[in-house]
Amino acid sequence: MAGLRVNDLKKSFGDHEVLKGVSFEVESGKFLSLLGPSGCGKSTILRIICGLETADSGEVLVDETDITRVRPEKRNIGMVFQNYALFPSMNVAKNVGYGLKMQKVAQDEINRRVSEALEMVKLGGYETRRVRQLSGGEQQRVALARALVTRPNILLLDEPLSALDRKVRAEMQYEIRNLQRQIGTTTVFVTHDQEEALTMSDQIILLHDGNIEQQGDPHTIYSQPATIFASDFLGKANLLAGKLACEEGNWFLTDGKVKIRLNHVGGKEGDEIKAAVRGEYFEFCEEGAEGANPFRLEKKIFTGLAWRLIGRLGNQPMDISALGTAASELEEDRDYFVRIRPENVVYYNV
Amino acid sequence: MTSKGFRRAMLACMWIVLAFMYIPIIAIIFMSFNKTQYGGFPYVFTTKWYTTLFTTSNLLPAAMFSLRFAFLVTIVAVVVGTLCAYGMQYYTPKFAKRFNTILQLPIIIPWMVTAISLLLLFSFIGVGRSYVSMFLGNLIVVLPYVVLLVNGRFVDMDRTPESAAALLGASPGRVFMDVTLPAIAPGMLAGGIMALIMCFNNFVIQYYLIPVGENTLPTLVFTRIRSEYQADLNALSAIIVLIAVVVVILLSKLGFSAGSLMGMGGGNKKEGN
Missing domain, CATH: 3.40.50.300 (P-loop containing nucleotide triphosphate hydrolases)
Known part of the structure:
Protein backbone atom coordinates (compact mmCIF):
# COMPACT_ATOMS: atom_id res chain seq x y z
CA MET A 1 0.00 0.00 0.00
CA PHE A 229 -14.73 20.90 -22.52
CA ALA A 230 -15.56 19.01 -19.33
CA SER A 231 -19.28 19.47 -19.82
CA ASP A 232 -19.06 18.15 -23.35
CA PHE A 233 -16.71 15.23 -22.72
CA LEU A 234 -18.57 13.71 -19.78
CA GLY A 235 -21.81 12.78 -21.43
CA LYS A 236 -22.97 15.22 -24.01
CA ALA A 237 -24.22 18.43 -22.45
CA ASN A 238 -26.30 21.05 -24.24
CA LEU A 239 -24.68 24.43 -24.51
CA LEU A 240 -26.99 27.45 -24.47
CA ALA A 241 -25.66 30.86 -25.40
CA GLY A 242 -27.13 33.99 -23.87
CA LYS A 243 -26.68 36.97 -21.60
CA LEU A 244 -26.55 37.07 -17.84
CA ALA A 245 -29.48 38.98 -16.35
CA CYS A 246 -30.69 39.82 -12.83
CA GLU A 247 -34.28 40.40 -11.69
CA GLU A 248 -35.15 41.03 -8.06
CA GLY A 249 -32.06 39.24 -6.81
CA ASN A 250 -32.57 36.18 -9.05
CA TRP A 251 -30.14 35.51 -11.87
CA PHE A 252 -31.06 34.24 -15.32
CA LEU A 253 -29.71 33.36 -18.72
CA THR A 254 -31.74 35.04 -21.44
CA ASP A 255 -31.55 35.07 -25.19
CA GLY A 256 -34.84 36.87 -25.89
CA LYS A 257 -36.87 33.66 -26.24
CA VAL A 258 -35.84 31.66 -23.21
CA LYS A 259 -35.16 32.60 -19.63
CA ILE A 260 -33.42 30.05 -17.48
CA ARG A 261 -32.80 30.59 -13.81
CA LEU A 262 -29.35 29.79 -12.50
CA ASN A 263 -27.24 30.17 -9.37
CA HIS A 264 -24.98 33.18 -9.65
CA VAL A 265 -21.31 32.32 -9.27
CA GLY A 266 -19.70 35.31 -10.94
CA GLY A 267 -20.04 37.81 -13.76
CA LYS A 268 -22.23 40.85 -14.08
CA GLU A 269 -25.46 41.66 -15.88
CA GLY A 270 -25.15 41.70 -19.65
CA ASP A 271 -22.13 39.33 -19.78
CA GLU A 272 -22.14 36.88 -22.66
CA ILE A 273 -22.27 33.41 -21.16
CA LYS A 274 -22.68 29.79 -22.18
CA ALA A 275 -24.65 27.48 -19.96
CA ALA A 276 -24.22 23.70 -19.90
CA VAL A 277 -27.35 21.74 -19.15
CA ARG A 278 -27.73 17.96 -19.21
CA GLY A 279 -30.65 16.61 -21.16
CA GLU A 280 -31.82 14.36 -18.34
CA TYR A 281 -32.25 17.26 -15.88
CA PHE A 282 -35.22 18.74 -17.77
CA GLU A 283 -38.82 18.07 -16.82
CA PHE A 284 -41.95 18.73 -18.83
CA CYS A 285 -44.46 21.19 -17.32
CA GLU A 286 -47.55 23.33 -18.06
CA GLU A 287 -47.37 26.64 -19.87
CA GLY A 288 -47.01 29.43 -17.32
CA ALA A 289 -45.54 27.21 -14.61
CA GLU A 290 -42.55 28.72 -12.84
CA GLY A 291 -39.42 28.53 -14.98
CA ALA A 292 -41.29 27.13 -18.00
CA ASN A 293 -39.60 27.60 -21.38
CA PRO A 294 -40.96 26.69 -24.81
CA PHE A 295 -39.56 23.50 -26.37
CA ARG A 296 -40.44 22.39 -29.86
CA LEU A 297 -40.04 18.65 -30.25
CA GLU A 298 -38.71 17.84 -33.72
CA LYS A 299 -37.61 14.24 -33.47
CA LYS A 300 -38.07 11.36 -31.07
CA ILE A 301 -35.51 8.54 -30.93
CA PHE A 302 -35.88 5.46 -28.76
CA THR A 303 -32.52 4.40 -27.25
CA GLY A 304 -33.63 1.61 -24.95
CA LEU A 305 -33.32 3.08 -21.50
CA ALA A 306 -34.71 6.46 -22.49
CA TRP A 307 -36.12 8.54 -25.30
CA ARG A 308 -33.88 11.07 -26.93
CA LEU A 309 -35.93 14.16 -27.74
CA ILE A 310 -34.32 16.43 -30.28
CA GLY A 311 -35.74 19.89 -30.72
CA ARG A 312 -35.32 23.58 -29.99
CA LEU A 313 -35.42 25.50 -26.75
CA GLY A 314 -36.43 28.89 -28.05
CA ASN A 315 -34.13 29.17 -31.03
CA GLN A 316 -31.31 26.99 -29.76
CA PRO A 317 -30.89 23.28 -30.48
CA MET A 318 -31.55 21.08 -27.47
CA ASP A 319 -31.28 17.36 -26.74
CA ILE A 320 -33.49 16.22 -23.90
CA SER A 321 -33.56 12.69 -22.61
CA ALA A 322 -36.59 11.35 -20.81
CA LEU A 323 -37.42 7.96 -19.38
CA GLY A 324 -39.67 5.76 -21.48
CA THR A 325 -42.85 6.13 -19.47
CA ALA A 326 -42.67 9.93 -19.36
CA ALA A 327 -42.03 10.45 -23.03
CA SER A 328 -43.93 7.79 -24.89
CA GLU A 329 -46.97 10.00 -25.43
CA LEU A 330 -45.10 13.03 -26.74
CA GLU A 331 -45.51 13.74 -30.43
CA GLU A 332 -43.07 15.09 -32.97
CA ASP A 333 -43.52 18.64 -34.36
CA ARG A 334 -45.44 19.94 -31.40
CA ASP A 335 -44.72 22.61 -28.80
CA TYR A 336 -44.21 21.75 -25.13
CA PHE A 337 -42.87 23.47 -22.05
CA VAL A 338 -39.89 22.34 -20.01
CA ARG A 339 -38.03 23.57 -16.95
CA ILE A 340 -34.81 22.84 -15.09
CA ARG A 341 -33.64 23.47 -11.53
CA PRO A 342 -31.11 26.30 -11.12
CA GLU A 343 -28.56 24.05 -9.35
CA ASN A 344 -28.39 21.89 -12.47
CA VAL A 345 -27.28 24.75 -14.69
CA VAL A 346 -23.55 25.44 -14.92
CA TYR A 347 -22.37 28.47 -16.86
CA TYR A 348 -19.12 29.83 -18.22
CA ASN A 349 -18.09 33.29 -19.35
CA VAL A 350 -17.15 33.52 -23.00
CA MET B 1 -17.41 -13.75 -66.61
CA THR B 2 -14.61 -15.54 -68.41
CA SER B 3 -15.43 -18.11 -71.02
CA LYS B 4 -14.73 -21.78 -70.46
CA GLY B 5 -12.17 -21.85 -73.26
CA PHE B 6 -10.21 -18.95 -71.81
CA ARG B 7 -10.09 -20.60 -68.43
CA ARG B 8 -8.82 -23.83 -69.95
CA ALA B 9 -6.13 -21.99 -71.88
CA MET B 10 -4.93 -20.26 -68.71
CA LEU B 11 -4.86 -23.53 -66.81
CA ALA B 12 -2.83 -25.07 -69.63
CA CYS B 13 -0.38 -22.15 -69.42
CA MET B 14 0.05 -22.75 -65.73
CA TRP B 15 0.86 -26.43 -66.24
CA ILE B 16 3.26 -25.70 -69.11
CA VAL B 17 5.19 -23.18 -67.00
CA LEU B 18 5.30 -25.60 -64.10
CA ALA B 19 6.56 -28.37 -66.39
CA PHE B 20 9.16 -26.03 -67.87
CA MET B 21 10.53 -25.41 -64.38
CA TYR B 22 10.39 -28.97 -63.12
CA ILE B 23 11.33 -31.13 -66.12
CA PRO B 24 15.10 -30.44 -65.78
CA ILE B 25 14.98 -31.35 -62.10
CA ILE B 26 13.08 -34.55 -62.77
CA ALA B 27 15.39 -35.32 -65.68
CA ILE B 28 18.51 -35.15 -63.58
CA ILE B 29 17.01 -37.46 -60.97
CA PHE B 30 16.19 -39.96 -63.75
CA MET B 31 19.62 -39.64 -65.29
CA SER B 32 21.33 -40.24 -61.96
CA PHE B 33 19.92 -43.78 -62.20
CA ASN B 34 20.85 -44.23 -65.87
CA LYS B 35 23.73 -46.48 -66.78
CA THR B 36 25.14 -44.52 -69.74
CA GLN B 37 27.62 -41.80 -68.99
CA TYR B 38 26.11 -38.86 -70.89
CA GLY B 39 22.45 -39.55 -70.27
CA GLY B 40 21.84 -41.37 -73.56
CA PHE B 41 19.37 -44.14 -74.27
CA PRO B 42 18.55 -46.99 -73.79
CA TYR B 43 17.67 -46.27 -70.21
CA VAL B 44 19.16 -48.94 -67.95
CA PHE B 45 18.55 -48.58 -64.24
CA THR B 46 21.61 -48.54 -62.01
CA THR B 47 22.76 -47.18 -58.68
CA LYS B 48 26.38 -47.32 -59.69
CA TRP B 49 26.78 -43.51 -59.82
CA TYR B 50 25.68 -43.28 -56.20
CA THR B 51 28.26 -45.91 -55.31
CA THR B 52 30.92 -44.01 -57.24
CA LEU B 53 29.91 -40.81 -55.52
CA PHE B 54 30.43 -42.26 -52.07
CA THR B 55 33.56 -44.29 -52.90
CA THR B 56 35.96 -43.38 -55.69
CA SER B 57 34.82 -39.88 -56.53
CA ASN B 58 36.72 -37.03 -54.88
CA LEU B 59 33.58 -34.90 -54.45
CA LEU B 60 32.86 -35.75 -50.83
CA PRO B 61 35.74 -33.93 -49.10
CA ALA B 62 34.85 -30.77 -51.01
CA ALA B 63 31.17 -31.25 -50.14
CA MET B 64 32.01 -31.61 -46.45
CA PHE B 65 34.22 -28.54 -46.61
CA SER B 66 31.44 -26.54 -48.32
CA LEU B 67 28.99 -27.65 -45.67
CA ARG B 68 31.27 -26.73 -42.76
CA PHE B 69 32.08 -23.42 -44.41
CA ALA B 70 28.41 -22.66 -45.01
CA PHE B 71 27.56 -23.44 -41.37
CA LEU B 72 30.29 -21.13 -40.10
CA VAL B 73 29.14 -18.27 -42.33
CA THR B 74 25.52 -18.93 -41.31
CA ILE B 75 26.19 -18.82 -37.58
CA VAL B 76 28.11 -15.57 -37.86
CA ALA B 77 25.47 -14.12 -40.22
CA VAL B 78 22.61 -14.99 -37.84
CA VAL B 79 24.34 -13.42 -34.83
CA VAL B 80 25.50 -10.28 -36.63
CA GLY B 81 22.27 -9.95 -38.65
CA THR B 82 20.08 -10.27 -35.55
CA LEU B 83 22.07 -7.59 -33.73
CA CYS B 84 21.69 -5.34 -36.77
CA ALA B 85 17.93 -5.95 -36.97
CA TYR B 86 17.60 -5.28 -33.24
CA GLY B 87 19.41 -1.97 -33.68
CA MET B 88 17.05 -0.95 -36.48
CA GLN B 89 14.11 -1.06 -34.05
CA TYR B 90 15.44 1.97 -32.20
CA TYR B 91 15.00 4.16 -35.26
CA THR B 92 11.78 5.74 -36.42
CA PRO B 93 9.77 3.60 -38.85
CA LYS B 94 10.59 6.08 -41.61
CA PHE B 95 14.34 5.65 -41.19
CA ALA B 96 14.05 1.89 -40.72
CA LYS B 97 12.20 1.69 -44.03
CA ARG B 98 14.99 3.53 -45.81
CA PHE B 99 17.54 1.30 -44.17
CA ASN B 100 15.54 -1.67 -45.34
CA THR B 101 15.81 -0.40 -48.92
CA ILE B 102 19.58 0.07 -48.61
CA LEU B 103 19.83 -3.51 -47.37
CA GLN B 104 18.21 -4.84 -50.51
CA LEU B 105 20.99 -3.41 -52.64
CA PRO B 106 23.53 -6.19 -51.92
CA ILE B 107 20.84 -8.67 -52.92
CA ILE B 108 20.22 -6.99 -56.25
CA ILE B 109 23.82 -6.15 -57.21
CA PRO B 110 25.13 -9.10 -59.27
CA TRP B 111 27.41 -11.36 -57.24
CA MET B 112 30.02 -11.12 -59.94
CA VAL B 113 30.33 -7.40 -59.28
CA THR B 114 30.58 -7.98 -55.54
CA ALA B 115 33.15 -10.72 -56.08
CA ILE B 116 35.38 -8.73 -58.43
CA SER B 117 35.30 -5.62 -56.27
CA LEU B 118 36.15 -7.69 -53.20
CA LEU B 119 39.02 -9.36 -55.01
CA LEU B 120 40.34 -5.93 -56.00
CA LEU B 121 39.94 -4.67 -52.45
CA PHE B 122 41.66 -7.67 -50.89
CA SER B 123 44.48 -7.56 -53.42
CA PHE B 124 44.91 -3.86 -52.67
CA ILE B 125 45.37 -4.47 -48.95
CA GLY B 126 47.65 -7.39 -49.73
CA VAL B 127 45.43 -10.31 -48.65
CA GLY B 128 44.38 -11.44 -52.11
CA ARG B 129 42.60 -14.77 -52.43
CA SER B 130 42.22 -16.42 -49.03
CA TYR B 131 39.75 -18.26 -46.83
CA VAL B 132 39.16 -15.02 -44.94
CA SER B 133 38.36 -13.17 -48.17
CA MET B 134 35.97 -15.93 -49.22
CA PHE B 135 34.37 -15.95 -45.77
CA LEU B 136 33.79 -12.21 -45.77
CA GLY B 137 32.52 -12.26 -49.35
CA ASN B 138 29.94 -14.93 -48.56
CA LEU B 139 28.96 -13.16 -45.34
CA ILE B 140 28.24 -9.97 -47.28
CA VAL B 141 25.99 -11.85 -49.67
CA VAL B 142 23.89 -13.63 -47.02
CA LEU B 143 23.68 -10.95 -44.30
CA PRO B 144 20.87 -8.91 -45.91
CA TYR B 145 18.59 -11.96 -45.92
CA VAL B 146 19.07 -12.52 -42.20
CA VAL B 147 18.56 -8.84 -41.37
CA LEU B 148 15.43 -8.56 -43.52
CA LEU B 149 13.87 -11.72 -42.11
CA VAL B 150 14.62 -10.95 -38.46
CA ASN B 151 13.50 -7.35 -38.96
CA GLY B 152 10.24 -8.69 -40.36
CA ARG B 153 9.64 -10.60 -37.14
CA PHE B 154 10.40 -7.50 -35.09
CA VAL B 155 7.94 -5.45 -37.13
CA ASP B 156 5.21 -8.09 -36.82
CA MET B 157 5.72 -8.84 -33.15
CA ASP B 158 3.99 -7.09 -30.28
CA ARG B 159 6.66 -5.26 -28.27
CA THR B 160 4.55 -4.62 -25.15
CA PRO B 161 5.31 -8.03 -23.53
CA GLU B 162 8.91 -6.83 -23.30
CA SER B 163 7.74 -3.80 -21.32
CA ALA B 164 5.57 -6.06 -19.20
CA ALA B 165 8.55 -8.31 -18.40
CA ALA B 166 10.69 -5.31 -17.43
CA LEU B 167 7.98 -4.04 -15.07
CA LEU B 168 7.85 -7.49 -13.47
CA GLY B 169 11.50 -7.09 -12.55
CA ALA B 170 13.40 -8.62 -15.50
CA SER B 171 16.74 -7.05 -16.42
CA PRO B 172 17.23 -6.08 -20.09
CA GLY B 173 19.20 -9.30 -20.66
CA ARG B 174 16.45 -11.42 -19.15
CA VAL B 175 13.82 -9.62 -21.20
CA PHE B 176 15.75 -10.45 -24.36
CA MET B 177 16.21 -14.13 -23.50
CA ASP B 178 12.69 -14.74 -22.13
CA VAL B 179 10.51 -12.63 -24.40
CA THR B 180 12.30 -11.18 -27.42
CA LEU B 181 14.27 -14.25 -28.48
CA PRO B 182 11.30 -16.67 -28.61
CA ALA B 183 9.41 -14.13 -30.71
CA ILE B 184 12.15 -13.55 -33.30
CA ALA B 185 13.50 -17.12 -33.34
CA PRO B 186 11.48 -18.19 -36.41
CA GLY B 187 12.97 -15.25 -38.34
CA MET B 188 16.47 -16.19 -37.21
CA LEU B 189 15.92 -19.80 -38.20
CA ALA B 190 14.53 -18.89 -41.63
CA GLY B 191 17.37 -16.41 -42.16
CA GLY B 192 19.83 -19.10 -41.15
CA ILE B 193 18.41 -21.66 -43.57
CA MET B 194 18.46 -19.06 -46.32
CA ALA B 195 22.07 -18.14 -45.53
CA LEU B 196 23.08 -21.79 -45.46
CA ILE B 197 21.62 -22.49 -48.91
CA MET B 198 23.01 -19.35 -50.52
CA CYS B 199 26.42 -19.88 -49.06
CA PHE B 200 26.56 -23.57 -49.91
CA ASN B 201 25.86 -22.93 -53.53
CA ASN B 202 27.51 -19.57 -54.15
CA PHE B 203 29.86 -20.45 -57.00
CA VAL B 204 30.64 -16.92 -58.16
CA ILE B 205 31.96 -15.50 -54.88
CA GLN B 206 33.89 -18.67 -54.08
CA TYR B 207 35.39 -18.94 -57.58
CA TYR B 208 36.89 -15.48 -57.34
CA LEU B 209 38.04 -15.50 -53.72
CA ILE B 210 39.09 -19.05 -52.85
CA PRO B 211 42.86 -19.64 -52.42
CA VAL B 212 44.47 -21.09 -55.56
CA GLY B 213 44.47 -24.89 -55.58
CA GLU B 214 41.64 -25.24 -53.03
CA ASN B 215 38.07 -26.25 -53.87
CA THR B 216 34.58 -25.92 -52.50
CA LEU B 217 31.90 -28.18 -53.93
CA PRO B 218 30.66 -25.65 -56.52
CA THR B 219 34.15 -24.83 -57.79
CA LEU B 220 35.09 -28.51 -57.93
CA VAL B 221 31.94 -29.42 -59.85
CA PHE B 222 32.69 -26.59 -62.26
CA THR B 223 36.16 -27.98 -63.00
CA ARG B 224 34.90 -31.55 -63.20
CA ILE B 225 32.24 -30.67 -65.77
CA ARG B 226 34.95 -29.20 -67.99
CA SER B 227 37.59 -31.91 -67.64
CA GLU B 228 36.55 -35.28 -66.25
CA TYR B 229 32.75 -35.41 -66.38
CA GLN B 230 31.13 -38.46 -64.81
CA ALA B 231 27.49 -39.15 -64.05
CA ASP B 232 28.20 -39.17 -60.29
CA LEU B 233 27.54 -35.44 -60.61
CA ASN B 234 23.95 -36.33 -61.49
CA ALA B 235 23.69 -38.39 -58.33
CA LEU B 236 25.04 -35.48 -56.31
CA SER B 237 22.51 -33.14 -57.93
CA ALA B 238 19.66 -35.49 -57.12
CA ILE B 239 20.71 -35.59 -53.47
CA ILE B 240 20.88 -31.79 -53.33
CA VAL B 241 17.38 -31.55 -54.87
CA LEU B 242 16.11 -33.86 -52.13
CA ILE B 243 17.67 -31.63 -49.46
CA ALA B 244 16.11 -28.55 -51.11
CA VAL B 245 12.67 -30.15 -50.97
CA VAL B 246 13.11 -30.79 -47.25
CA VAL B 247 14.21 -27.19 -46.71
CA VAL B 248 11.21 -25.74 -48.57
CA ILE B 249 8.83 -27.85 -46.49
CA LEU B 250 10.62 -26.72 -43.33
CA LEU B 251 10.39 -23.07 -44.32
CA SER B 252 6.70 -23.22 -45.11
CA LYS B 253 6.13 -24.89 -41.73
CA LEU B 254 7.78 -21.81 -40.21
CA GLY B 255 5.34 -19.59 -42.06
CA PHE B 256 7.70 -18.34 -44.74
CA SER B 257 7.63 -18.84 -48.48
CA ALA B 258 10.48 -18.19 -50.86
CA GLY B 259 8.51 -15.14 -52.05
CA SER B 260 8.33 -13.64 -48.59
CA LEU B 261 12.06 -14.22 -48.22
CA MET B 262 12.67 -11.98 -51.18
CA GLY B 263 10.48 -9.28 -49.67
CA MET B 264 7.62 -9.91 -52.07
CA GLY B 265 5.17 -10.56 -49.25
CA GLY B 266 2.21 -12.84 -49.31
CA GLY B 267 3.82 -15.80 -47.64
CA ASN B 268 4.12 -14.46 -44.14
CA LYS B 269 1.31 -15.79 -42.02
CA LYS B 270 0.41 -13.49 -39.17
CA GLU B 271 -0.27 -15.34 -35.98
CA GLY B 272 -3.64 -14.34 -34.66
CA ASN B 273 -4.55 -14.36 -31.01
Missing part, protein backbone atom coordinates in the same frame (compact mmCIF):
# COMPACT_ATOMS: atom_id res chain seq x y z
CA ALA A 2 1.43 3.29 -0.97
CA GLY A 3 0.48 6.79 -1.94
CA LEU A 4 1.48 8.19 -5.30
CA ARG A 5 2.32 11.76 -6.18
CA VAL A 6 3.48 13.27 -9.45
CA ASN A 7 4.86 16.78 -9.63
CA ASP A 8 4.80 19.04 -12.66
CA LEU A 9 5.36 16.38 -15.34
CA LYS A 10 6.37 17.76 -18.71
CA LYS A 11 7.02 15.75 -21.85
CA SER A 12 7.40 16.57 -25.53
CA PHE A 13 7.74 14.26 -28.51
CA GLY A 14 9.56 16.38 -31.08
CA ASP A 15 7.61 19.62 -31.41
CA HIS A 16 4.52 18.14 -29.87
CA GLU A 17 4.11 19.03 -26.21
CA VAL A 18 2.20 16.07 -24.76
CA LEU A 19 2.28 17.01 -21.07
CA LYS A 20 2.40 20.64 -20.03
CA GLY A 21 3.03 20.32 -16.30
CA VAL A 22 0.71 17.77 -14.72
CA SER A 23 0.59 17.32 -10.95
CA PHE A 24 -1.70 15.15 -8.89
CA GLU A 25 -1.82 12.88 -5.91
CA VAL A 26 -3.49 9.54 -5.18
CA GLU A 27 -4.05 8.55 -1.58
CA SER A 28 -3.02 5.07 -0.56
CA GLY A 29 -5.61 2.47 -1.54
CA LYS A 30 -7.63 4.79 -3.79
CA PHE A 31 -8.74 4.26 -7.38
CA LEU A 32 -7.95 7.17 -9.67
CA SER A 33 -9.00 7.43 -13.30
CA LEU A 34 -7.18 9.51 -15.88
CA LEU A 35 -9.88 10.34 -18.38
CA GLY A 36 -9.50 12.13 -21.66
CA PRO A 37 -9.72 11.88 -25.45
CA SER A 38 -6.95 10.09 -27.34
CA GLY A 39 -3.81 12.18 -27.53
CA CYS A 40 -4.44 14.02 -24.26
CA GLY A 41 -1.34 12.50 -22.67
CA LYS A 42 -2.98 10.08 -20.25
CA SER A 43 -1.06 6.99 -21.38
CA THR A 44 2.19 8.97 -21.36
CA ILE A 45 1.59 9.76 -17.69
CA LEU A 46 1.26 6.05 -16.92
CA ARG A 47 4.39 5.22 -18.88
CA ILE A 48 6.31 7.87 -16.95
CA ILE A 49 5.01 6.57 -13.61
CA CYS A 50 6.24 3.04 -14.37
CA GLY A 51 9.46 4.19 -16.01
CA LEU A 52 8.89 3.04 -19.59
CA GLU A 53 9.07 6.69 -20.62
CA THR A 54 11.23 9.45 -19.16
CA ALA A 55 9.71 12.83 -18.40
CA ASP A 56 11.52 15.95 -19.65
CA SER A 57 10.99 17.42 -16.19
CA GLY A 58 8.99 16.73 -13.06
CA GLU A 59 9.08 13.91 -10.57
CA VAL A 60 7.24 10.77 -9.49
CA LEU A 61 7.03 9.93 -5.78
CA VAL A 62 5.80 6.74 -4.16
CA ASP A 63 5.25 7.22 -0.43
CA GLU A 64 7.25 10.44 -0.72
CA THR A 65 10.28 8.56 -2.12
CA ASP A 66 11.45 9.99 -5.43
CA ILE A 67 11.57 7.17 -8.01
CA THR A 68 11.92 9.36 -11.10
CA ARG A 69 15.34 7.94 -11.89
CA VAL A 70 14.79 4.36 -10.76
CA ARG A 71 14.90 1.73 -13.55
CA PRO A 72 11.47 0.27 -14.42
CA GLU A 73 12.39 -3.25 -13.25
CA LYS A 74 13.21 -1.91 -9.77
CA ARG A 75 10.06 0.15 -9.20
CA ASN A 76 7.67 -2.58 -8.08
CA ILE A 77 4.81 -1.11 -10.08
CA GLY A 78 2.32 -3.48 -11.71
CA MET A 79 0.85 -2.68 -15.09
CA VAL A 80 -1.94 -4.12 -17.22
CA PHE A 81 -1.82 -3.22 -20.90
CA GLN A 82 -4.62 -2.67 -23.38
CA ASN A 83 -3.50 -5.59 -25.55
CA TYR A 84 -2.81 -7.82 -22.49
CA ALA A 85 0.92 -8.17 -23.34
CA LEU A 86 1.06 -11.78 -22.19
CA PHE A 87 4.14 -13.84 -23.05
CA PRO A 88 2.99 -16.01 -25.96
CA SER A 89 5.73 -18.59 -25.47
CA MET A 90 4.70 -19.38 -21.88
CA ASN A 91 1.61 -21.03 -20.41
CA VAL A 92 -0.75 -19.28 -17.96
CA ALA A 93 1.12 -20.32 -14.80
CA LYS A 94 4.50 -19.24 -16.22
CA ASN A 95 3.02 -15.89 -17.23
CA VAL A 96 1.53 -15.22 -13.81
CA GLY A 97 4.60 -16.50 -11.97
CA TYR A 98 7.14 -14.55 -14.04
CA GLY A 99 7.43 -11.63 -11.62
CA LEU A 100 7.87 -13.98 -8.66
CA LYS A 101 10.57 -15.89 -10.54
CA MET A 102 12.38 -12.59 -11.12
CA GLN A 103 12.17 -11.94 -7.37
CA LYS A 104 13.80 -15.37 -6.86
CA VAL A 105 10.87 -16.71 -4.85
CA ALA A 106 11.06 -20.49 -4.25
CA GLN A 107 9.18 -22.60 -6.82
CA ASP A 108 6.76 -24.10 -4.23
CA GLU A 109 5.77 -20.67 -3.10
CA ILE A 110 5.45 -19.48 -6.71
CA ASN A 111 3.06 -22.35 -7.48
CA ARG A 112 0.97 -21.60 -4.41
CA ARG A 113 0.74 -17.86 -5.06
CA VAL A 114 0.04 -18.35 -8.78
CA SER A 115 -2.89 -20.65 -7.93
CA GLU A 116 -4.18 -18.11 -5.44
CA ALA A 117 -3.92 -15.29 -7.93
CA LEU A 118 -5.71 -17.31 -10.63
CA GLU A 119 -8.43 -18.20 -8.12
CA MET A 120 -8.77 -14.52 -7.36
CA VAL A 121 -9.45 -13.63 -11.01
CA LYS A 122 -11.75 -16.67 -11.33
CA LEU A 123 -9.41 -18.70 -13.53
CA GLY A 124 -8.66 -21.45 -11.01
CA GLY A 125 -7.27 -24.54 -12.77
CA TYR A 126 -6.10 -22.65 -15.87
CA GLU A 127 -2.39 -23.08 -14.99
CA THR A 128 -1.35 -25.27 -17.92
CA ARG A 129 -3.46 -23.59 -20.62
CA ARG A 130 -1.75 -21.92 -23.53
CA VAL A 131 -2.24 -18.18 -23.68
CA ARG A 132 -3.47 -18.33 -27.27
CA GLN A 133 -6.34 -20.62 -26.32
CA LEU A 134 -7.89 -18.01 -24.04
CA SER A 135 -10.59 -15.48 -24.91
CA GLY A 136 -9.86 -11.74 -24.65
CA GLY A 137 -11.53 -11.47 -21.27
CA GLU A 138 -9.62 -14.47 -19.92
CA GLN A 139 -6.34 -13.09 -21.23
CA GLN A 140 -6.97 -9.82 -19.46
CA ARG A 141 -7.70 -11.70 -16.22
CA VAL A 142 -4.38 -13.50 -16.57
CA ALA A 143 -2.67 -10.14 -17.12
CA LEU A 144 -4.38 -8.78 -14.01
CA ALA A 145 -3.29 -11.80 -11.94
CA ARG A 146 0.25 -11.42 -13.27
CA ALA A 147 0.34 -7.75 -12.25
CA LEU A 148 -1.11 -8.35 -8.78
CA VAL A 149 0.69 -11.53 -7.72
CA THR A 150 3.92 -9.66 -6.94
CA ARG A 151 2.00 -7.32 -4.59
CA PRO A 152 3.05 -4.11 -6.31
CA ASN A 153 2.96 -0.73 -4.55
CA ILE A 154 0.97 0.78 -7.36
CA LEU A 155 -1.21 -0.83 -10.03
CA LEU A 156 -1.48 0.87 -13.41
CA LEU A 157 -4.23 -0.05 -15.85
CA ASP A 158 -3.81 1.27 -19.39
CA GLU A 159 -7.22 1.04 -21.08
CA PRO A 160 -7.41 -2.61 -20.08
CA LEU A 161 -11.01 -3.08 -21.16
CA SER A 162 -11.21 -1.28 -24.47
CA ALA A 163 -10.43 -4.38 -26.56
CA LEU A 164 -13.24 -6.37 -24.94
CA ASP A 165 -16.84 -6.57 -26.05
CA ARG A 166 -19.51 -4.67 -24.19
CA LYS A 167 -20.85 -7.41 -21.96
CA VAL A 168 -17.45 -8.73 -20.85
CA ARG A 169 -16.33 -5.17 -20.28
CA ALA A 170 -19.16 -4.47 -17.85
CA GLU A 171 -18.34 -7.62 -15.87
CA MET A 172 -14.65 -6.78 -15.77
CA GLN A 173 -15.34 -3.20 -14.63
CA TYR A 174 -17.16 -4.55 -11.63
CA GLU A 175 -14.58 -7.24 -10.91
CA ILE A 176 -11.54 -5.01 -11.20
CA ARG A 177 -13.09 -2.53 -8.81
CA ASN A 178 -14.08 -5.27 -6.40
CA LEU A 179 -10.62 -6.81 -6.47
CA GLN A 180 -8.99 -3.44 -5.99
CA ARG A 181 -11.16 -2.78 -2.91
CA GLN A 182 -10.28 -6.20 -1.46
CA ILE A 183 -6.54 -5.91 -1.96
CA GLY A 184 -6.37 -2.17 -1.46
CA THR A 185 -3.66 -1.51 -4.04
CA THR A 186 -3.41 2.13 -5.05
CA THR A 187 -4.59 2.14 -8.66
CA VAL A 188 -4.33 4.50 -11.60
CA PHE A 189 -6.67 3.66 -14.46
CA VAL A 190 -6.45 5.21 -17.89
CA THR A 191 -9.54 5.35 -20.08
CA HIS A 192 -11.23 7.41 -22.76
CA ASP A 193 -14.63 6.02 -21.80
CA GLN A 194 -16.39 8.43 -19.45
CA GLU A 195 -18.93 5.88 -18.32
CA GLU A 196 -16.13 3.50 -17.30
CA ALA A 197 -14.40 6.27 -15.35
CA LEU A 198 -17.62 7.29 -13.60
CA THR A 199 -18.48 3.71 -12.64
CA MET A 200 -15.12 2.66 -11.28
CA SER A 201 -13.32 5.58 -9.71
CA ASP A 202 -12.90 7.25 -6.33
CA GLN A 203 -11.36 10.21 -8.12
CA ILE A 204 -11.32 11.30 -11.74
CA ILE A 205 -8.81 13.54 -13.42
CA LEU A 206 -10.01 14.90 -16.72
CA LEU A 207 -7.15 15.64 -19.10
CA HIS A 208 -7.19 17.77 -22.21
CA ASP A 209 -4.21 18.70 -24.37
CA GLY A 210 -1.62 17.83 -21.73
CA ASN A 211 -3.31 19.77 -18.94
CA ILE A 212 -5.63 18.81 -16.11
CA GLU A 213 -9.04 20.15 -17.03
CA GLN A 214 -10.85 19.13 -13.87
CA GLN A 215 -10.31 16.88 -10.88
CA GLY A 216 -12.87 15.51 -8.48
CA ASP A 217 -15.11 12.64 -7.49
CA PRO A 218 -17.31 11.18 -10.24
CA HIS A 219 -20.52 12.88 -9.14
CA THR A 220 -19.01 16.36 -8.93
CA ILE A 221 -17.27 16.00 -12.26
CA TYR A 222 -20.49 14.91 -13.91
CA SER A 223 -22.88 17.39 -12.35
CA GLN A 224 -20.58 20.39 -12.02
CA PRO A 225 -18.28 20.39 -15.06
CA ALA A 226 -15.72 23.14 -14.56
CA THR A 227 -15.20 23.98 -18.22
CA ILE A 228 -17.04 23.77 -21.51
